Amino acid sequence: MSKTFDVIILGGGPAGYVCAIRSAQLGLQTAVIEREKLGGVCVNVGCIPSKALLHAAHVAHLVQHEAADLGITTGPVTLDYGVAMKRSRQVAEQNSKGVEFLMKKHKVTVIRGTGVLQTGRKIAVDKDVYVASKAVVIATGSRVKGVPQIGLDINKTTVISTDEALFLERAPTSVAIVGAGAVGMEFADIFNAFGSKVTLIEVLPRILPLEDADASATLARSYKKRGITVRAGVKVTGAKVAKTEVTLEVESNGKTESVTVEKVLMAAGRALNVEHNGFEAAGVKLTDRGFIQVDANLRTTADGVYAIGDVAGPPMLAHKGSREGVFVAEHIAGHTPHPIRYDNIPSVTYCHPEVASIGLTEEACKEQKLDYQVGKFPLTANGRARAANETDGFVKIIRDTKYSEILGAHIVAAHASEMIHELAVARENEYTVEEIELAVHAHPTLSEAIAEAALDSLGRVMHT
Amino acid sequence: MITKVVMEALSPTMEEGRIAQWLKHEGDAVKSGDVLAEVETDKAIMELPARSDGILRKILVGDGATTAVGNLVAVIADADEDISGVVGNGGEKGEKGEEGEEGQTVAAPAAPAASAASAGGEAEGGRIKASPLARRMAGEQGVDLRRVDGSGPGGRIVKRDIAAAAAASAALPVGGAEGWEDVPLTQLRKTIARRLTQSLAPVPHFFLTSIVDMERAAEAREALNALGGEKISFNDIVAKTVAMALRQHRACNAWWQESTIRYFHDVHLGIAVAVDDGLITPVIRHADRKSLREIAIETRALAERARARKLAPEEYTGATFSLSNLGMFGIDAFTAVINPPEAGILAIGAITPTPVAHEGAVQVRRRMHLTMSCDHRVIDGATGARFLQTVRQMLEHPLALVW
Numbered sequence: 001m002s003k004t005f006d007v008i009i010l011g012g013g014p015a016g017y018v019c020a021i022r023s024a025q026l027g028l029q030t031a032v033i034e035r036e037k038l039g040g041v042c043v044n045v046g047c048i049p050s051k052a053l054l055h056a057a058h059v060a061h062l063v064q065h066e067a068a069d070l071g072i073t074t075g076p077v078t079l080d081y082g083v084a085m086k087r088s089r090q091v092a093e094q095n096s097k098g099v100e101f102l103m104k105k106h107k108v109t110v111i112r113g114t115g116v117l118q119t120g121r122k123i124a125v126d127k128d129v130y131v132a133s134k135a136v137v138i139a140t141g142s143r144v145k146g147v148p149q150i151g152l153d154i155n156k157t158t159v160i161s162t163d164e165a166l167f168l169e170r171a172p173t174s175v176a177i178v179g180a181g182a183v184g185m186e187f188a189d190i191f192n193a194f195g196s197k198v199t200l201i202e203v204l205p206r207i208l209p210l211e212d213a214d215a216s217a218t219l220a221r222s223y224k225k226r227g228i229t230v231r232a233g234v235k236v237t238g239a240k241v242a243k244t245e246v247t248l249e250v251e252s253n254g255k256t257e258s259v260t261v262e263k264v265l266m267a268a269g270r271a272l273n274v275e276h277n278g279f280e281a282a283g284v285k286l287t288d289r290g291f292i293q294v295d296a297n298l299r300t301t302a303d304g305v306y307a308i309g310d311v312a313g314p315p316m317l318a319h320k321g322s323r324e325g326v327f328v329a330e331h332i333a334g335h336t337p338h339p340i341r342y343d344n345i346p347s348v349t350y351c352h353p354e355v356a357s358i359g360l361t362e363e364a365c366k367e368q369k370l371d372y373q374v375g376k377f378p379l380t381a382n383g384r385a386r387a388a389n390e391t392d393g394f395v396k397i398i399r400d401t402k403y404s405e406i407l408g409a410h411i412v413a414a415h416a417s418e419m420i421h422e423l424a425v426a427r428e429n430e431y432t433v434e435e436i437e438l439a440v441h442a443h444p445t446l447s448e449a450i451a452e453a454a455l456d457s458l459g460r461v462m463h464t
Numbered sequence: 465m466i467t468k469v470v471m472e473a474l475s476p477t478m479e480e481g482r483i484a485q486w487l488k489h490e491g492d493a494v495k496s497g498d499v500l501a502e503v504e505t506d507k508a509i510m511e512l513p514a515r516s517d518g519i520l521r522k523i524l525v526g527d528g529a530t531t532a533v534g535n536l537v538a539v540i541a542d543a544d545e546d547i548s549g550v551v552g553n554g555g556e557k558g559e560k561g562e563e564g565e566e567g568q569t570v571a572a573p574a575a576p577a578a579s580a581a582s583a584g585g586e587a588e589g590g591r592i593k594a595s596p597l598a599r600r601m602a603g604e605q606g607v608d609l610r611r612v613d614g615s616g617p618g619g620r621i622v623k624r625d626i627a628a629a630a631a632a633s634a635a636l637p638v639g640g641a642e643g644w645e646d647v648p649l650t651q652l653r654k655t656i657a658r659r660l661t662q663s664l665a666p667v668p669h670f671f672l673t674s675i676v677d678m679e680r681a682a683e684a685r686e687a688l689n690a691l692g693g694e695k696i697s698f699n700d701i702v703a704k705t706v707a708m709a710l711r712q713h714r715a716c717n718a719w720w721q722e723s724t725i726r727y728f729h730d731v732h733l734g735i736a737v738a739v740d741d742g743l744i745t746p747v748i749r750h751a752d753r754k755s756l757r758e759i760a761i762e763t764r765a766l767a768e769r770a771r772a773r774k775l776a777p778e779e780y781t782g783a784t785f786s787l788s789n790l791g792m793f794g795i796d797a798f799t800a801v802i803n804p805p806e807a808g809i810l811a812i813g814a815i816t817p818t819p820v821a822h823e824g825a826v827q828v829r830r831r832m833h834l835t836m837s838c839d840h841r842v843i844d845g846a847t848g849a850r851f852l853q854t855v856r857q858m859l860e861h862p863l864a865l866v867w
Contacts, residue, residue: 338617403600405623430595430623 005031007332008123008132009139010115010277013040015309015321016139017099017108022329024106028134032108033115033125038099039092040141042318048095049166050186052088054350057193061352066389081171081194088166116278121304124278135304135332138277138284138292139321142310145271151239152178152266158246159239159264162187171196172263176248178236179268180207182349185219187265189351192228199229199259201250203268206232208349212361212410214376214396219355219412222392239264272311287313296339298328306332320345344427348417353393356420359408359427362398371401375433375457377449379413381464384444390414395453397423397433404432404458413446422450433457466550467516469538471531474503474510482530483537484509488520494540501537512537519543522551594621601626632714632727646724667720668840671799672848676856677822678815678830684862693757698832699735699789700760702812704865705858707731707751707759710785713851717784719805720842726805734783734803735763737770744770745803747783756865787812797833807842810855811835832859 007023009016012034023030037044064077103110113125121132144161146154154161165187171194177184180202188200200207200223206216207223207230220230237256238249247260272290280286283302285293291314292300292307300307306328309321323340330337349355365372376396379385385393393412400407409423426436433454441451455461471481484502488494499511500520514520518540525537541547592609594602598621602609609621612629616622631645681701688696710717710731719726733751736743746766748759769775785807788800791814800811813833819826834855838848858864 403597403604405597430597432596432600435596 002129002131004131004133005029005109006132006134007031007137007329008033008115008121008130008135009137010117010123011040011139011141011273011309012038012099012103012110013139013141013309013321014042014318015141015325016040016137017103017325018322019137019139019308019325019329020108021102021106022326023332024108026329026333026335028329028333030106030108031111031130032103033111033113033123033130035112035114037096038103038110039096041143043095043099044092045163045166047318049088049092050162050183050190051350052091053084053166053190054186054352056084056087057190058352060193069389079171079194082169084194085166085168114277116276117282117284117302117305118278119282119302132304135306135328137325137328137332138279138300138305138307138311139309139325140273140277140311141321142270142272142316144266145269146266147178147236147268150236151241152236152264154266155241158241158244158262159266161266165265172261173197174261175199175263175265176201176246176259176261177265177267178248179266180230180232181210181267182208182347184265184267185349185351185355187267188223188228192223192226197229197261198227199231199261201234201236201248201259202232203235204232208355210347210361211349211355211357212396212408213363214394215355215357215410215412218393219351219353222353270310270316274311297331298324315342315345315347317345317347341428344424346420346424348420350417353390353412353414354416355410355412356416357408357410358420358423359406360398361408361410362396365398365407370407372398372407373401373457373459374398375453375455375461377452377456377461377464379446379449381452382444382446382449384446384448385413387444388414390446395419395449397436397450397453397457399433399454399457404434406431406433406436409450409453411450413449415446419447419450422447465516465518465542466545466547467518467540468536468550469500469512469514469540471503471525471533471535471537472512473533474512478533480530480532481510481512483512483525483527485527486523488514490520490523492520494518494520514540516540521545521547524551592621593619595623597623598626601630605630644726644728646721646726649723649725667802667804669799669802669837670840670845670848671835671837672845672852673797673833673835674852674856676832676834676859677820678832678859681859681862682815682830688756694760694764696756696760697763698791698815699787699812700756700763701862701865702789702810702834702855702859703733703735703748703751703763703787704754704756704759705855705862706785706787706810707733707748707754708865709851709854709858711752712854713847715847716808716838716843716851718807718842719784720807720839721805725807725842728784730784732782732784734780734786734806734809735766736786736788736800736809737767739771739773744775744780745783745786746770746775746780749782785809791815791832797835799835800837802837802839804839807839808848808851809837811837 006028007030009020009032012032016032020030020032060079063074067074111125115123115125117123121136123130144163146152152159156164162183171191174197175191176199177188178201180200184200188198192198207220208216223230234250234252236248237251240247245260245262246264247258249256249258284305285301287293292311294300294307294312298306298308298312308324308328310316327337327340346356346358376394379393380391385391396410398408406427411419413419437451437454441448452461452463482504484504486501488500494514495517496514498514500514501512503510503512520538521541522539525531531537539547539550593614594609607626607629612621612625614621615625685696685701714727717728717731730750731752733748734745736745748762751759783806786803786809788809789812790798791812794814797813798811800809802809815830815832817828818831819828822829836848836852
């Protein structure tokens with residue numbers, strides 16, 4: 001059987017399915033090929049279920065550590081990770097069904113199976129061949145990976161990835177998390193709240209190594225206060241994997257020690273899904289780093305084949321992939337899409353407190369020898385944060401000295417993920433800190449701290 | 465259905481038409497065959513008919529404006545149809561400059577490509593679309609937003625546009641290394657280039673003439689020559705003036721290079737010299753940084769070597785702009801042919817005592833015709849005109865030369 005579509009998208013994750021919706025909106029006959037569940041890693045084993053668990057973790061924290069101060073007396077509290085996990089599965093299922101509904105609503109054909117790219121914009125799925133008359137879009141995404149070089153291959157029992165962590169029936173007694181980026185930070189938060197003894201290990205000198213150093217420091221303090229062992233600048237040099245436990249050898253400052261835990265969660269890097277899909281044979285070249293090589297319009301080296309999402313390069317974020325999906329759909333339809341500003345993609349870690357940022361860190365400004373001013377406002381001086389007992393954190397805005405351009409913004413706050421978009425909109429439209437400050441901010445809100453940080457960068461802070 | 469109304473060739477030789485008057489107005493229902501507008505062609509007033517039924521949604525070239533055959537002048541569509549793809553947001557880049565911010569009609573400038581080249585961020589009489597950061601940078605760097613092409617959404621002027629504009633008009637580094645900047649052609653520029661090349665191949669010339677009052681320049685020359693030493697000619701004064709004016713008008717100090725326009729940071733002035741069997745154009749390098757006397761000496765030496773056929777190749781190549789003077793032959797005014805890839809040449813006519821109205825009385829004053837030939841792919845009407853205006857002002861106030 002052979003069937004022709006205008007656009008065929010390989011992969012139904014946040015990049016692929018959004019691309020499909022936009023293509024369909026633009027009147028293109030569109031198909032998505034998905035081998036697992038629609039929504040991809042994000043919806044099924046990533047963003048969404050982990051946020052459900054983080055919500056559970058937050059409630060666990062409130063009930064145990066805050067309720068009494070608020071006059072709420074609870075009986076003995078028991079924590080059951082399995083129940084929270086099951087709820088997170090329901091949320092994920094709902095979202096995946098939601099994507100299925102969206103595909104139907106927009107008349108996108110969903111083809112189940114593994115697609116193999118062939119030359120001439122053809123894709124084989126089992127014995128069927130589908131032809132894309134206009135374009136093929138690769139959106140195959142990425143997957144978890146271990147570090148076999150140091151004996152930490154994912155065995156799914158004692159050495160696990162998020163794929164397993166999201167399905168555990170109970171929280172491990174003790175867990176070492178290798179990698180303190182967003183994923184490692186979030187699971188440290190979750191397991192800690194559910195009673196695990198957590199050791200967070202990061203090879204770089206600080207946790208959240210890609211965020212501003214002030215954010216890393218605040219989170220390190222907050223985590224230590226909660227009893228999480230934070231080990232930054234520490235290298236895992238070896239591992240003894242037994243049936244029910246793992247002993248890690250870690251090295252810092254030339255000293256080697258061992259850490260024994262029930263489980264190790266690997267949260268350092270992801271592998272790209274670029275093998276077994278016929279890409280190379282079809283003329284799709286990879287970069288040195290293993291991403292699919294694309295031009296400014298996200299076209300690969302194969303005629304009529306685009307790549308979006310994780311496979312197309314960093315940052316490997318759902319919202320970056322989705323935007324690329326829209327961009328590519330519009331490009332295929334012959335429009336001139338708004339160029340993607342890769343320097344203006346928000347980065348968010350949903351631990352407590354949350355960390356959200358956009359643009360340059362202060363370190364990067366220094367490295368680039370930019371002439372900048374920093375404005376910073378602590379949440380301890382924010383009424384809303386005090387009312388909600390969420391005073392851990394700050395808003396930091398870095399502006400260019402001469403023109404007040406917003407070079408970067410860093411927020412650590414209970415709702416940083418929701419607050420960052422004020423700055424995303426501002427930067428996308430080239431507002432300066434002055435336009436931020438001139439807009440009236442409602443009182444009392446955490447967002448007032450953004451206006452105050454803007455003022456502070458101009459030397460006019462009011463409430464500290 | 466959206467129907468584009470274009471300036472039709474209403475006579476066999478018509479290349480552009482002037483909208484004498486729109487007979488239908490925006491919002492009017494029109495039927496195929498209805499007369500939309502009266503158009504003045506090279507020969508007569510003709511009628512521009514509608515080619516489809518619908519609502520005249522948008523008039524892009526107003527009464528009195530002129531546009532080339534084939535250019536979009538209006539849009540007919542259904543009442544609620546989205547025509548932004550045709551009239552806005554880069555739909556028809558060539559017509560961009562004729563649209564206002566909210567799409568209000570503005571009169572197109574006289575020449576078709578000049579209209580197309582007016583800045584994208586600008587709506588004459590309308591709001592300039594620019595980001596707050598771009599506005600701030602423009603203010604600090606003295607960039608006129610009305611002259612900046614916006615590359616942001618909907619033609620909005622953004623940071624990178626100001627950076628580019630500022631770089632293009634940056635002050636020349638004195639004593640700096642040779643420099644230039646290859647500016648990639650914008651869509652607009654490509655369109656202008658293609659259109660004009662098709663109509664006036666191979667180099668689309670246009671000409672601008674200005675009559676300059678040379679009384680004060682003549683006085684200055686007499687005074688300088690009274691000091692002795694190398695005699696200063698009128699040609700030398702014009703050369704020095706043009707070189708200095710080019711510093712202020714880099715848009716005219718450029719080469720057309722098909723895929724890019726090279727804007728020079730230095731002025732190398734070609735001066736056409738008649739030789740026995742033709743003409744050669746020796747080059748005064750860095751003419752803008754040389755004194756009048758240096759230019760006089762060097763011009764004389766180069767001209768002599770030219771006539772003796774002794775110029776080295778580097779002495780007659782690399783000009784960024786040229787001068788041609790036939791004044792000594794009693795030619796009042798003429799048009800010179802551009803020497804590609806240069807984008808302009810200035811033709812200097814004779815200085816002739818002429819009775820003119822001056823300060824309320826008829827006086828006999830020495831006057832000179834300057835005619836600039838421009839490559840329209842590089843220089844637009846207003847751009848060339850502004851340059852020529854500067855030249856004239858400097859010649860009429862020769863003290864400007866010592867700035």
